[in-house]
Amino acid sequence: MPDQNQNPNGSVPLRQPPLTPQDISAPRTNVPQPEPQVIQPEFIPVVPKIPKEPNRGLRDFGSFVGILATAGILAFLLISFVFRSYEVDGISMQTTLMNQDKLLIWKMPRTIARITGNPYLPARGDVVIFDQIDLTACGQGEARQLIKRVIALPGEKVSIVDGHYMVYNASYPQGFDPDKTLGYDQDGHIPTTTVTGETSDFTVGKNQVFVSGDNRPFSCDSRAFGPINENQLIGKLIIRLLPANKIKLF
Template sequence: MNARRTPLRPRLRHRSFARELVSTVLFLVAMYTLMEMTLPRSIVQSISMEPNLIADQRLIISRINYLLGQPQRGDIVVFNATDTRPGEPPLIKRLIGLPGETLEIRDGAVYINGVELDEPYLNEPCSLSRCKDRVWVLASDEYFFMGDNRNHSHDSRAFGPIHRNQIIGRAIVRYWPPGVWGILSYTYGDSP
């Protein structure tokens, strides 16, 4: 009788190890899927956000921020532009205009509801040829985005306002290259 039980014990240990291995792999797959759904990554594709974001930097994007709250002026946002072709990566720009606001570009400066927007993150003024005088009145679900490098940015000035459902998420962390790792944050407060 003991001879029969001895061979069963290694099988039980093998089954226990196999179950643990399968459980661990399933847990890792579930965690990876959850992370990709809530905190996807994105690559800065152009110079349009210089000097604050440089081409080829890697960012972590939060979808949760906008499930729990509304996009805020100054957020660096990843979104699909209206004129994005299939297979093209989403754009990364700064949120400038909020729903219901009147946004005006006049003499190279941005005005929100008639008040000039203070933009200390800009490295150089926008040339008048790139920032032509124009007015946009944003609807209740429209947002206006501009690159920090205004003279080299394809943004809402070209393709117009973006609807809420086109927004993917807010850039929260720059993680690559390691020397520039940091949390991305800029807020305007209550007024432009």
């Protein structure tokens, strides 16, 4: 009687030994392992925030105010420290300057002198603007800004006879006539000097100048209120702007 485990063809099948607990727990090296998956973080696009455009009307108004403020500050600085326009009021400087002439005054030398702590002293012959507080000697009570010509400088002596000046200093101990030596007016005008009976002498102190109008019979100047201090000076005349047909550099 044939064996029950025997195949009909007479071969005997191989029997696999039973699995032990070690076989069950041992890793199976011949079984393919799944590839590890890399989990990518979810990409969330960032949309930039677009700032709101301010009200155009307010922005334009702010720009306009800024321009006005800048222009105002610039104008203030120029007028205070660089130059300023003036209008002649009166006849004391005729015929060099006529009533209502429009002038431009240069203030920069005085500004530099203030910054450096030095006195501002113009040159002889310069036409200057200055503050004169006391005008009682001229029959006027209120302070005014006057325009006159520099005749004498610190340390000099001025002698006046009938409106004619003689200036004495170390270089000219015998004196000189500034009306003849300076050539005040390039147009050929000569200061009106005749003041009959006027005789006086002045000594110009430190940091002072003696000033006079070119139309001396009708000028209130240092002959009346004495030499002026340098801190009264505002600036010097550099150009006559109007009338247009009389524009002139000084």
